[in-house]
Each structure stands twice: as structure tokens, then as C-alpha cells.
Amino acid sequence: MEKMYHNLPVEAYTSQDWFDREQRQIFSRTWRYAGLAEDVPEPGHYISVQAGLNNIFIVMGRDHRLRAFHNICRHRGTQLIRAVGKTQKALTCPYHDWTYDLEGNLISVPDEATEYPDGIDKKCLGLKPAAVDIWRGMIFVHPDPNPPSLAAWFGEVDAHLGPHKPEELLEYPEARNSYEIKANWKIVVENYIDVYHLRHLHSNTLHMYDHARAEYGWKGPHYHFWEPPSADYGKDLEQNLPTPRVIPALHVGAWVPMLFPGLGLGASEDSWNLFVITPLAPDLTRIENRTKLANASSWEFSKQGMRSSRFWADFGGGKYAEHDARDADDPMASGDFTAEDIYACEQQQKSLHSPYLEIGPAATGESPITRHQQAILDFMGEPGE
Amino acid sequence: MTHNFHKLTIAELQPEIDGAATTVVFDVPQHLAEAFRWQAGQHLTLRLLIGGVEHRRSYTISNPPGARLRITVKRVKKGVVSNHIGDMMAKGDSVEVMPPFGGFLLTPGPLARRTHFFFGAGSGITPLFAMINTVLKDEPHSVAHLIYGNATAKSTLFKDELDALEHEYPGRFSLRHVQSALSMWSWYRPWRKGRVDADVIQAALSEVPPIAQDVQYWICGPGSMNADVKAALMAQDVPTDRIHMENFGGITEQDTSVEGCSATAQITLNGTTHQLPIAAGQTLLEAMRAAELSPPFSCQSGVCGACRAVVTNGEVHMRNRAALEDSDIARGEVLTCQSVPIVNELKVQFT
Ligand code: FES
Ligand code: FES
Ligand SMILES: [Fe+2]
Numbered sequence: 093m094e095k096m097y098h099n100l101p102v103e104a105y106t107s108q109d110w111f112d113r114e115q116r117q118i119f120s121r122t123w124r125y126a127g128l129a130e131d132v133p134e135p136g137h138y139i140s141v142q143a144g145l146n147n148i149f150i151v152m153g154r155d156h157r158l159r160a161f162h163n164i165c166r167h168r169g170t171q172l173i174r175a176v177g178k179t180q181k182a183l184t185c186p187y188h189d190w191t192y193d194l195e196g197n198l199i200s201v202p203d204e205a206t207e208y209p210d211g212i213d214k215k216c217l218g219l220k221p222a223a224v225d226i227w228r229g230m231i232f233v234h235p236d237p238n239p240p241s242l243a244a245w246f247g248e249v250d251a252h253l254g255p256h257k258p259e260e261l262l263e264y265p266e267a268r269n270s271y272e273i274k275a276n277w278k279i280v281v282e283n284y285i286d287v288y289h290l291r292h293l294h295s296n297t298l299h300m301y302d303h304a305r306a307e308y309g310w311k312g313p314h315y316h317f318w319e320p321p322s323a324d325y326g327k328d329l330e331q332n333l334p335t336p337r338v339i340p341a342l343h344v345g346a347w348v349p350m351l352f353p354g355l356g357l358g359a360s361e362d363s364w365n366l367f368v369i370t371p372l373a374p375d376l377t378r379i380e381n382r383t384k385l386a387n388a389s390s391w392e393f394s395k396q397g398m399r400s401s402r403f404w405a406d407f408g409g410g411k412y413a414e415h416d417a418r419d420a421d422d423p424m425a426s427g428d429f430t431a432e433d434i435y436a437c438e439q440q441q442k443s444l445h446s447p448y449l450e451i452g453p454a455a456t457g458e459s460p461i462t463r464h465q466q467a468i469l470d471f472m473g474e475p476g477e
Numbered sequence: 478m479t480h481n482f483h484k485l486t487i488a489e490l491q492p493e494i495d496g497a498a499t500t501v502v503f504d505v506p507q508h509l510a511e512a513f514r515w516q517a518g519q520h521l522t523l524r525l526l527i528g529g530v531e532h533r534r535s536y537t538i539s540n541p542p543g544a545r546l547r548i549t550v551k552r553v554k555k556g557v558v559s560n561h562i563g564d565m566m567a568k569g570d571s572v573e574v575m576p577p578f579g580g581f582l583l584t585p586g587p588l589a590r591r592t593h594f595f596f597g598a599g600s601g602i603t604p605l606f607a608m609i610n611t612v613l614k615d616e617p618h619s620v621a622h623l624i625y626g627n628a629t630a631k632s633t634l635f636k637d638e639l640d641a642l643e644h645e646y647p648g649r650f651s652l653r654h655v656q657s658a659l660s661m662w663s664w665y666r667p668w669r670k671g672r673v674d675a676d677v678i679q680a681a682l683s684e685v686p687p688i689a690q691d692v693q694y695w696i697c698g699p700g701s702m703n704a705d706v707k708a709a710l711m712a713q714d715v716p717t718d719r720i721h722m723e724n725f726g727g728i729t730e731q732d733t734s735v736e737g738c739s740a741t742a743q744i745t746l747n748g749t750t751h752q753l754p755i756a757a758g759q760t761l762l763e764a765m766r767a768a769e770l771s772p773p774f775s776c777q778s779g780v781c782g783a784c785r786a787v788v789t790n791g792e793v794h795m796r797n798r799a800a801l802e803d804s805d806i807a808r809g810e811v812l813t814c815q816s817v818p819i820v821n822e823l824k825v826q827f828t
Contacts, residue, residue, distance in 0.1 A: 153713075153714040153715075154713045154714045155682055155692070155710070155713040155714050155715045156682055156683060156686035156687060157687055157690060157692045157715075158690050194714060195714070195716055224690050225590065225689060225690045225691070226688050226689070226690060240588070241586075241588050241589060241590040241618070241691075242590055243588045243589070243590040243618035244588040247588065247618070259688075
């Protein structure tokens with residue numbers, strides 16, 4: 093009999109077959125985060141992104157509209173463009189120099205007369221379009237050129253994501269980073285939405301918010317979460333915020349939703365963060381973090397930094413005290429909640445192959461985990477292409 | 478779509494822009510509600526007997542679907558019908574009206590997420606006004622930007638209503654006035670002076686780059702404006718299938734370079750096929766009416782599209798094709814009121 097991990101077989105977290113099916117059934121059939129709107133700032137700029145089995149590139153035309161195409165030369169399939177860049181009016185494949193305009197039309201075939209003496213119908217050899225749209229300052233792509241709109245996909249959860257306007261904030265480049273976690277992507281998602289662990293794994297790192305008063309739920313496959321500041325932090329909230337506010341003062345708390353599949357947001361009174369989860373292998377996942385802060389002067393930043401320094405000086409610390417730490421790099425003594433989460437995910441993944449593994453009952457604060465597993469099942473159950 | 482006329486009563490009649498235009502609101506009785514349902518951008522055809530002569534005119538419905546059936550008629554100098562409406566008609570009068578039709582239309586989607594750019598001038602605003610309203614009310618995830626050309630602020634149709642929309646929908650509707658004749662006496666300054674031309678279009682597109690990436694461009698103005706705006710958009714790489722337009726106001730010039738020959742036509746209308754002769758120089762519509770068929774038609778000037786049919790065999794020359802888009806023509810559609818045969822045998826099908 094199949095061994096279960098709540099609603100999913102354990103195999104869903106370890107096997108290549110599940111991984112491949114998820115790439116087809118989930119990541120090739122949903123809107124995929126592709127970057128921030130400012131990543132394609134002007135006509136001619138482009139970026140590319142992997143959406144499940146599809147590599148898709150996005151380019152801005154002179155009308156300031158984005159176009160998305162499958163990054164596949166119609167000649168012999170070579171990827172047309174590299175990760176990011178800028179072009180004038182045309183995209184040329186490196187292999188045989190077939191050239192496309194920014195509408196995806198094939199406009200030139202070298203040596204056309206001699207290589208294709210019977211003629212070649214360029215009209216039928218345009219790049220295959222995909223869909224692209226911008227929502228809350230983020231670019232999304234969909235492999236299908238005519239998918240349900242982003243309004244249909246995110247419309248219901250939108251109201252639960254906080255009053256932030258990411259398009260008006262500025263990226264804080266030092267916070268941009270990317271790393272790999274040796275665990276299945278669903279383990280990482282489950283960790284992100286596990287309400288139970290907040291008070292325990294992060295007992296010393298995230299207690300500026302009051303986990304006991306968290307409000308969370310689902311809109312379709314998307315998870316939303318909000319919690320208010322803790323009494324200590326909230327007492328002098330305006331003073332304690334480490335950086336200038338980004339939302340009106342009547343709003344307080346942390347909004348930490350997980351949009352399907354695997355796009356975590358983390359927004360508070362003074363910042364807006366992205367946590368982009370990309371499955372690489374059954375037991376390997378890449379995370380990309382990006383942070384946006386107030387569009388304020390450095391003087392305002394240092395002023396707020398000074399005001400709040402007293403609170404943060406005594407705040408936090410490792411879950412384990414120095415003397416319990418394994419060594420100087422022990423994540424459990426780091427005082428960094430991300431290091432704590434990575435550690436927990438990797439330790440959990442290690443056990444999934446053990447014949448003695450037996451998952452215990454899910455706690456109330458773990459209901460998001462079982463619900464996310466259900467969302468996975470819903471997608472996997474539908475016939476793929 | 479039926480092409481029968483129905484008697485409707487004028488519920489309201491009001492002069493606009495100092496009498497230079499007339500707004501007419503019709504009462505639609507319950508039993509005609511279904512027939513008179515419309516989409517933003519469609520027309521209404523009126524049949525009037527003025528001095529014993531029958532006149533037909535098409536006017537765009539200037540309200541969004543669901544609101545009251547309303548047209549706005551700009552006075553044309555020496556225009557028989559527009560002046561008759563402005564001077565002689567009154568609340569309570571009954572008028573013969575054909576149910577709404579027309580292919581220049583914006584169908585709102587409750588979950589559609591689009592950026593609509595509207596380029597209008599003069600009374601070309603009427604279909605755009607209905608479209609803008611329908612976007613704001615029935616397509617809540619979309620935005621609308623209007624670039625609107627007029628001679629002066631005073632001659633600007635729907636000026637107050639558009640201002641009100643801007644207040645009611647901040648962030649979803651933006652309004653840019655372009656005026657060719659600035660009044661010395663007014664404090665009012667439009668967004669730009671001049672006409673809705675390539676520079677103005679480029680400035681507008683870079684001032685409000687689209688957020689929602691499904692972008693649609695709607696153009697309605699007089700004379701050569703449509704072609705000019707379309708060319709300017711295409712110069713910015715806008716694909717033609719995103720550009721929608723309708724000629725308005727001054728009837729576009731007729732291409733009478735081709736005379737047309739005599740022909741025999743097989744015409745399928747309302748399921749019956751008729752064989753009839755067409756004389757040299759006669760349009761398909763004229764020939765059909767001479768043969769006492771009753772084909773659909775309205776403006777007789779190539780603007781409204783009421784008379785459209787498909788030529789399945791043979792070829793015609795169209796003197797004017799304003800009511801058709803390129804894709805319609807690719808499907809073989811013609812305006813029978815504008816078509817003269819250029820081969821001796823034709824097959825024509827009304828749908
Ligand atoms: S594969 Fe691209 S030109 Fe040959
Ligand atoms: S009758 Fe209006 S286009 Fe022919
Ligand atoms: Fe965590």
C-alpha cells in the first residue's frame with residue numbers, strides 16, 4: 093500500500109514521475125511569475141522565464157505593450173534569446189540567423205532563394221505566442237496564448253493581500269538573492285504556510301507579530317494570511333518599524349500569502365517581499381527573494397533606523413542558545429528565520445525515504461498544509477495535454 | 478437582428494453644445510426591449526418623412542447598454558435630417574426606428590483585464606462614449622484612456638459627463654483633450670493643442686503605458702483621422718488586430734474610378750434565391766430594390782454596414798467600405814449599397 097503524507101503519497105515528494113507530472117499539469121498550465129514590471133523597463137528590452145516545460149520570453153514593443161513568445165526558433169527549435177537583454181526591432185536565432193520581428197513574424201530567412209528553391213511560407217512560421225500580463229507590479233506569463241485572465245485567477249484573493257502598491261515602491265537591491273534548498277518544492281510551500289511552526293521554530297525570530305491572532309484562509313488554490321503586531325512591537329509601532337512605512341497608518345500587520353503555484357509574498361507595514369519557489373528536481377528547489385521598500389530619501393531611512401534601533405537591539409536571537417549550537421554556522425543559533433526554515437525543510441526531506449517514516453496527525457495550525465495538498469491533487473487529477 | 482422599423486416615442490429631446498447638437502432619448506416599450514438591446518458602439522437607424530421624401534440616417538447610440546436608448550445628433554450645415562431633428566421634433570413625437578446594429582462594438586467581459594485606448598474627435602465621441610461607460614461599469618478590471626480632439630472646449634460633446642467619469646473612476650479612466658482652436662478668452666488649457674496626430678499619440682502612449690497588457694485601440698473620428706491614427710499606431714508597432722475603427726462625420730470619399738458592368742446575380746435573401754439583372758453602374762442594392770426585393774439597408778453611404786452580404790462567386794468593386802474591417806473583406810463581405818459588379822456573374826448571400 094502507498095505510504096501517505098496526509099492527502100498525498102510520500103512519493104509525491106520524492107519521485108521523478110510526480111515531479112514530471114507536476115511540471116506538465118501544474119507549472120505548464122498556470123500563470124507563472126516572470127519578474128517585476130521594472131525588469132522590462134523600455135521598448136526593446138526582454139527577459140525570459142521557465143514556466144514548467146516552457147521557456148517563454150517577454151519583450152516590450154514601441155507601443156509599451158509586452159509581448160510573450162515561446163523561446164523556440166521555428167526552424168529547428170533552438171532557444172532564440174538569452175536570459176535578459178535589449179534589442180532594436182528584431183530577434184535573430186543564433187543557429188541559422190532566421191529573424192523575427194517583435195510581433196513574432198518570421199521576417200527573414202538567409203539564402204532563402206537557394207536554400208528553399210521551392211519557396212517557404214514565412215507567414216506560417218511565426219513564433220508561437222504566450223500570454224503576459226502585469227498585476228501588482230509583477231509580470232506573469234502563461235504558456236497558453238488565451239488563458240483565463242489574471243482577474244479570473246487572482247481576483248478573489250486580491251482583497252486579502254494587503255493595501256500595498258508594489259509598483260510605487262523601490263527595489264532594495266542588497267536584499268535580492270537566490271539559493272537552493274535540498275527539499276521538494278511542496279515541502280518548502282508547506283513550511284511557508286505552516287501556522288503551527290511560527291511560535292516554535294521561529295520562537296525567537298518572528299515574534300514581532302502575534303501568531304495567536306493570525307487570520308488565514310483560501311480563495312481557490314491561493315492561500316492568504318494576516319497577523320497583527322505583537323503587543324510589544326505594536327506598543328510603539330511607528331517608532332519600531334525598521335524602515336519608513338509603505339502603507340497608510342491605519343493598516344498594521346503582516347500579510348504572508350502563498351499564491352499558487354509557489355509564489356510567496358511577505359508584506360508588512362514597511363516592506364514588500366517576494367519569495368519565488370521554483371522546483372528543480374524532486375528533492376531540489378530554488379528560491380529567489382526580492383524586496384521593495386518605501387520610495388523615500390536616505391535621510392528618512394536613517395531617521396527611521398535610529399528611531400527603531402532601541403527595539404531591535406534587544407530583539408531576537410537563535411532558537412538554540414550558544415552552548416547548544418552545533419558550531420558557529422548552526423542555523424538554529426543564527427537568529428535568522430530563513431536559515432531556520434531551510435534547515436527544517438532539509439531535515440524533513442531527509443526522512444522521506446526511510447521505511448520507518450510515518451506521518452503524525454495534522455494540527456489545527458497545519459490545516460493550510462492539507463489544503464495545499466488538496467490543491468495539488470485537484471490539478472493533478474485533471475487531464476493534462 | 479431584424480431590419481424592420483418600429484415606432485418609438487421620444488422621451489426626451491435636448492440641445493447640446495449651444496444647440497449645435499441634439500440629444501434624443503427614446504422610450505422602448507416592454508415588448509421591444511429584446512429587439513432593442515444593444516452593445517456599446519452600435520447604431521440606430523431612423524426613417525423620417527420630411528417634405529414627402531423618405532430619409533434614412535444612422536446615429537450611434539451614445540449610452541452604454543442598460544441605460545436609456547439615446548442618440549446624439551450633431552447638426553450638419555444644410556443637413557436635412559439633423560436640422561429637422563433639432564428644430565422640428567419634440568418630446569412625445571413618434572419616430573420610426575430600426576433595432577440597433579453595427580460591427581464596431583466593444584463587448585465587455587466581467588473578468589476581462591484590458592487597457593482600452595480611445596481616440597476620438599468631434600461627434601466621433603458618441604460610440605466611444607458608450608464604450609467607455611460600458612468598460613467602466615461592466616468591465617471592472619479594465620481601464621480606459623481617452624484622447625479626444627475638438628476645435629474648442631465649447632464645441633466638445635459630453636464634456637461634463639466625461640469630467641464626471643474622471644472623478645468617479647480615478648485610476649481607471651483618464652481624459653486628454655486636444656484642441657485645435659484655443660480660445661483667447663478662456664482660462665481653460667487642454668492637455669495638448671492641435672490635432673490627434675502621431676506626436677500626440679506617442680505622447681499619450683508613453684504617459685500612460687499599459688498595465689493590463691491586453692491592449693485595444695478604438696478610433697472614431699471624421700475624414701482622414703482614422704487612417705492617420707491607425708498609421709501612427711502601426712508606426713509604434715501596434716498590431717492591426719488590436720485596432721478597431723469606424724469612420725464618422727464627413728462621409729469618406731467615394732472611389733468611383735471603376736464603373737461596373739452589367740451582370741446577372743443570384744441572390745440568397747431570407748433563405749430564398751433570386752435571379753436578377755444588374756445594369757451597368759447600378760449597385761447591388763439598387764438592383765435588388767428595383768426588383769422589389771426587400772434587402773436590409775440603412776445609410777446607403779457605406780458607413781453603417783446594414784446592407785452587408787457575402788459575395789461567394791464573382792467580384793465587385795466597392796466605392797466605399799468604411800463599415801467593413803480588413804478581416805470582413807477577407808471573408809468576402811461587401812456593402813451591397815456600395816458594390817458594382819466587375820464580372821458578369823455574381824452569387825451573393827445575405828446572412
Ligand atoms: S534553428 Fe533557428 S535558425 Fe535554424
Ligand atoms: S446601407 Fe449602410 S453601409 Fe450600406
Ligand atoms: Fe518559517
